[in-house]
Amino acid sequence: MPNLTKRDLVMQISKETGITQQDVFTVIQQTLDRITDALASGRDVELRNFGVFEVRLTKSRVGRNPHKPEKDVIIPARATVKFKSGKVMRQRVLLRTDELRTASQKEA
Numbered sequence: 161m162p163n164l165t166k167r168d169l170v171m172q173i174s175k176e177t178g179i180t181q182q183d184v185f186t187v188i189q190q191t192l193d194r195i196t197d198a199l200a201s202g203r204d205v206e207l208r209n210f211g212v213f214e215v216r217l218t219k220s221r222v223g224r225n226p227h228k229p230e231k232d233v234i235i236p237a238r239a240t241v242k243f244k245s246g247k248v249m250r251q252r253v254l255l256r257t258d259e260l261r262t263a264s265q266k267e268a
Contacts (some may be wrong), residue, residue, distance in 0.1 A: 187191055195213065199241055210246045211243055211246075213242070213243050215239050218237055218239075218240055219237055220236050
């Protein structure tokens with residue numbers, strides 16, 4: 161099953177609502193831009209029943225180059241975006257548990 165792209169979203173929403181693809185694209189892009197702006201300015205983004213995006217600081221850690229394992233490399237702390245799914249999303253995704261379990265057992 162292929163990934164869902166922004167283009168796929170635009171086409172589906174346009175078809176379902178009758179709004180032009182250009183207008184739908186503009187709204188989706190503006191939404192993503194506002195989410196990015198909020199996170200970059202230190203604000204969390206909460207979309208009820210979907211989830212919460214928040215910026216967290218990862219800890220500094222020691223890494224190793226597999227081609228030169230004798231040399232340690234310090235990986236500095238950095239800001240990353242974390243996502244915590246909302247209740248509705250979590251419940252809907254949970255329904256795929258058995259399907260994914262069966263698929264992974266077939267691969268093994």
